[in-house]
Amino acid sequence: MFRPLSLVLFVSVLLFSAASAQEERVVYSSTPFNLSLVDGASIADLFSGGARASVDGLGVAIISTRYDRLRGVDVGGLLRVVEGDADGVTFSLFGGVVGGSARGAHFAAAYSIIDDETRGVLSSSVFNIVERQVLGLSTTAGFNIASEGLEGVQMAALFNIAGLKTRGWQSSVVMNVAGADMNGAQTCLGLNAAGGDVRGIQTAGVLNTADGSMRGFQSAALANITGDTTTGAQIAGVLNISRVVSSGAQIGLINISEENDGAAIGPFSYVAEYGVRPFAALDESRFVSLGIRTGNDVVYNNLYLAAQANDPFRWKIGYAIGVQLKSSEETSIALQYDFAHVNYDRLWTRETSFFMAVRALAFFDLFGQEAFLGPSLSYYFTDVREEDETYPYAFFDDYAGDLRISLWPGVMFGVYW
Numbered sequence: 001m002f003r004p005l006s007l008v009l010f011v012s013v014l015l016f017s018a019a020s021a022q023e024e025r026v027v028y029s030s031t032p033f034n035l036s037l038v039d040g041a042s043i044a045d046l047f048s049g050g051a052r053a054s055v056d057g058l059g060v061a062i063i064s065t066r067y068d069r070l071r072g073v074d075v076g077g078l079l080r081v082v083e084g085d086a087d088g089v090t091f092s093l094f095g096g097v098v099g100g101s102a103r104g105a106h107f108a109a110a111y112s113i114i115d116d117e118t119r120g121v122l123s124s125s126v127f128n129i130v131e132r133q134v135l136g137l138s139t140t141a142g143f144n145i146a147s148e149g150l151e152g153v154q155m156a157a158l159f160n161i162a163g164l165k166t167r168g169w170q171s172s173v174v175m176n177v178a179g180a181d182m183n184g185a186q187t188c189l190g191l192n193a194a195g196g197d198v199r200g201i202q203t204a205g206v207l208n209t210a211d212g213s214m215r216g217f218q219s220a221a222l223a224n225i226t227g228d229t230t231t232g233a234q235i236a237g238v239l240n241i242s243r244v245v246s247s248g249a250q251i252g253l254i255n256i257s258e259e260n261d262g263a264a265i266g267p268f269s270y271v272a273e274y275g276v277r278p279f280a281a282l283d284e285s286r287f288v289s290l291g292i293r294t295g296n297d298v299v300y301n302n303l304y305l306a307a308q309a310n311d312p313f314r315w316k317i318g319y320a321i322g323v324q325l326k327s328s329e330e331t332s333i334a335l336q337y338d339f340a341h342v343n344y345d346r347l348w349t350r351e352t353s354f355f356m357a358v359r360a361l362a363f364f365d366l367f368g369q370e371a372f373l374g375p376s377l378s379y380y381f382t383d384v385r386e387e388d389e390t391y392p393y394a395f396f397d398d399y400a401g402d403l404r405i406s407l408w409p410g411v412m413f414g415v416y417w
Contacts, residue, residue: 032057036065036077052084080108085116095124117148134162143172149180166194181212198226214242224252240266263299267319271296279304281414283376285391287316293416299323306340314390316340316355324363332363334372344384352403354381359412370416380406 029047034055036042042065045053052068059065061077070086078094085100092108102114105121112124117132126142134146137153143161144154150162150170159175166178169185176186181196189205197212204220215231218224223239230242236252245260255269264271277293279302291304302320307313318340326332338357343349361374380390383402394408 030054030056034059034065034067034074036061036063038063039066039081042067133164150178165196182210197228230257240264260296264295265299265301265321267301267303269294269301277416279414279416281372281412283412284408284410285378286310287314289318289414291318297324300334302336302338308390310390312344314342314344316342318355322359322361330365334361334363335359336361342380342382342390349384352381352383355379356381357410361412366415371414372416373413374411376410376412378408378410380404 054069056071059074064079066081069084083099101116102118108124119135147163149164154160170176182194186192198210202208214226224234226242234240240250249263255264281289287306289306320338322336324334336359340355357378359376396407
């Protein structure tokens with residue numbers, strides 16, 4: 001009883017497939033040359049005989065033109081509409097619309113809209129919109145949008161948006177956006193953003209963001225933000241943020257991370273697992289310093305204020321960076337560089353008054369606290385004329401024009417708590 005039913009089903013499928021194939025079969029009327037005045041008034045329309053018009057050669061439009069497929073070159077006209085695929089080269093004085101895929105080069109004075117995907121070159125003065133993805137080059141003085149992604153290059157004066165994965169290069173003045181992962185480069189004077197991982201380079205005049213991990217290089221005048229793990233470098237004029245820095249460095253005025261196995265370099269570099277450690281120190285010039293240490297257990301940063309009870313009263317604000325290496329379970333050694341501005345008996349000394357020191361420090365336990373002690377070599381550059389010395393002695397003290405240069409050895413002792 002199952003055989004007749006099976007036969008009926010089999011025949012039904014064959015008939016349905018044949019009908020579908022008949023419906024999907026498209027008949028084109030090929031025209032090697034087309035001259036169009038306006039939409040509907042062209043050589044291709046005249047000889048199409050009810051079939052879909054296809055230009056397989058050269059097309060010339062006076063005002064506008066519309067046909068179903070392009071296989072060749074089409075120039076002129078204010079508006080061009082290709083309802084199917086366009087394989088070739090088009091030039092439009094105003095705009096161009098392709099209902100299918102575009103392969104080749106498409107130029108429009110104002111805009112280009114591609115309903116499927118583009119492979120090749122897409123260029124206009126105002127905007128380019130591609131419904132799927134760009135596989136090639138898309139350039140405009142306005143903005144580029146590829147709703148599904150980019151494999152190639154987007155260049156715009158305003159902004160670029162690739163809805164999903166991006167492989168290639170986005171370059172603009174205002175903003176670049178990759179909706180998912182970005183493999184390649186984003187360069188912008190404003191904002192670069194990636195909705196997933198970044199593998200490559202982000203450089204911006206203002207801000208770079210990556211919602212996922214970043215493996216490569218981020219550079220911004222204001223800030224870099226990575227939602228997960230950074231492997232590489234974040235360099236910013238103000239702020240770097242990454243949940244984890246597995247290797248590489250954060251370099252900026254403020255660096256923030258939960259974990260950092262690389263280096264955080266800047267006056268305030270907060271690593272959550274190490275926290276912020278206050279300290280006090282005294283050096284050979286009788287400057288008493290109070291400050292905080294940030295960073296990790298290898299690369300650290302000290303931000304401090306120091307005062308010297310002389311007449312006139314002196315104080316300085318300084319920053320130090322050091323590299324600390326363990327020599328045993330209880331002790332470690334560090335090489336530290338100090339930089340400070342020295343002020344004289346007022347809020348701020350405007351003249352040149354720059355202090356620098358190189359210190360070799362030993363870290364050890366002192367009554368349950370970490371202490372440090374070591375020799376130093378200090379340099380002082382100033383054009384301030386003073387009778388009382390900032391330092392007790394010097395083995396070099398001379399002038400280079402109005403600039404006084406002094407060098408002297410010393411020692412520093414301090415305690416973290």
